[in-house]
Amino acid sequence: xxxxxxxxxxxxxxxxxxxxxxxxxxxxxxxxxxxxxxxxxxxxxxxxxxxxxxxxxxxxxxxxxxxxxxxxxxxxxxxxxxxxxxxxxxxxxxxxxxxxxxxxxxxxxxxxxxxxxxxxxxxxxxxxxxxxxxxxxxxxxxxxxxxxxxxxxxxxxxxxxxxxxxxxxxxxxxxxxxxxxxxxxxxxxxxxxxxxxx
Amino acid sequence: xxxxxxxxxxxxxxxxxxxxxxxxxxxxxxxxxxxxxxxxxxxxxxxxxxxxxxxxxxxxxxxxxxxxxxxxxxxxxxxxxxxxxxxxxxxxxxxxxxxxxxxxxxxxxxxxxxxxxxxxxxxxxxxxxxxxxxxxxxxxxxxxxxxxxxxxxxxxxxxxxxxxxxxxxxxxxxxxxxxxxxx
Numbered sequence: 287x288x289x290x291x292x293x294x295x296x297x298x299x300x301x302x303x304x305x306x307x308x309x310x311x312x313x314x315x316x317x318x319x320x321x322x323x324x325x326x327x328x329x330x331x332x333x334x335x336x337x338x339x340x341x342x343x344x345x346x347x348x349x350x351x352x353x354x355x356x357x358x359x360x361x362x363x364x365x366x367x368x369x370x371x372x373x374x375x376x377x378x379x380x381x382x383x384x385x386x387x388x389x390x391x392x393x394x395x396x397x398x399x400x401x402x403x404x405x406x407x408x409x410x411x412x413x414x415x416x417x418x419x420x421x422x423x424x425x426x427x428x429x430x431x432x433x434x435x436x437x438x439x440x441x442x443x444x445x446x447x448x449x450x451x452x453x454x455x456x457x458x459x460x461x462x463x464x465x466x467x468x469x470x471x472x473x474x475x476x477x478x479x480x481x482x483x484x
Numbered sequence: 485x486x487x488x489x490x491x492x493x494x495x496x497x498x499x500x501x502x503x504x505x506x507x508x509x510x511x512x513x514x515x516x517x518x519x520x521x522x523x524x525x526x527x528x529x530x531x532x533x534x535x536x537x538x539x540x541x542x543x544x545x546x547x548x549x550x551x552x553x554x555x556x557x558x559x560x561x562x563x564x565x566x567x568x569x570x571x572x573x574x575x576x577x578x579x580x581x582x583x584x585x586x587x588x589x590x591x592x593x594x595x596x597x598x599x600x601x602x603x604x605x606x607x608x609x610x611x612x613x614x615x616x617x618x619x620x621x622x623x624x625x626x627x628x629x630x631x632x633x634x635x636x637x638x639x640x641x642x643x644x645x646x647x648x649x650x651x652x653x654x655x656x657x658x659x660x661x662x663x664x665x666x667x
Binding site: 291292295296320323324327328330331333334335337338339340343344347348350351354355358 | 507510511514515518532535536539540543596597598599602603605606608609628629652653656657659660663664
């Protein structure tokens with residue numbers, strides 16, 4: 287790129303420099319060809335400075351702006367309403383969230399009226415789920431076999447593939463149960479259930 | 485360049501609560517705002533969005549306008565800043581979009597220019613302008629379309645005259661290179 291051409295079209299040449307450069311252009315056909323391209327481009331800029339446009343756009347500009355301004359005012363922030371909403375939300379939370387401390391206290395009072403054996407018997411008879419704490423202490427073997435049964439059933443293990451199932455027998459359930467929280471247990475259970483290993 | 489003689493009166497009237505004074509200011513400068521935004525963004529829809537933003541800024545800030553610069557320069561400053569911010573936002577959208585140039589063809593279709601020949605010439609210029617960095621584009625537009633001096637551009641952009649000259653030279657070099665290679 288001839289830097290003199292840039293200076294020429296940027297209007298950064300004084301009259302004598304300009305005259306001298308124009309003479310150079312006239313003497314060089316290749317420079318002349320390049321010069322014509324730039325001259326056409328800059329004359330296009332001049333021709334597109336104030337093009338004829340659909341005036342409807344400019345006629346509607348102020349009404350459109352006023353309409354948007356009106357909409358914005360309609361949505362204006364009102365601190366009083368915001369404060370009232372916040373207060374209402376706090377009241378609703380206090381009214382509808384159960385008081386856990388009170389429930390626990392009431393539960394403890396009921397339990398205090400019964401002996402340990404009465405409570406264990408009651409839970410054994412009425413609970414659909416095994417009482418894990420009781421099993422861990424007294425019938426650990428049954429607890430293991432009960433868990434085995436559940437897992438064998440979920441994994442479709444039968445006598446034919448019992449050899450593979452012996453691997454599960456070697457797992458330390460207590461350690462797993464102690465280290466896995468409720469959420470993780472649910473995830474593992476779902477994963478196992480969907481796996482369909484056998 | 486618009487007649488700036490009664491700008492002071494119009495701003496004063498608006499500050500005193502005369503809403504129609506704001507309309508008069510908009511009528512006086514709307515073409516300038518639109519065309520500067522249009523040349524910066526390269527299409528009508530983006531320019532329209534910027535125009536609405538500029539009018540809102542003017543409406544909210546005009547009450548604090550102290551005539552430390554001319555109203556004309558102040559409006560150009562808002563339009564330029566808004567256009568540069570808009571281009572940045574658009575660029576970010578393009579980067580985080582999985583499409584190459586979302587809606588660009590749709591946007592080109594909507595225009596307010598009547599004459600097809602002029603529309604084509606403008607599209608060619610806009611194509612070149614879109615390929616140079618926005619800050620160089622800004623100087624090129626203010627110099628070639630608005631015939632502003634470097635000192636006036638410095639007032640609008642807040643940049644030094646030396647920096648602007650360098651930006652303009654770079655813009656000219658890139659555009660002329662594109663023109664040279666374009667058949």
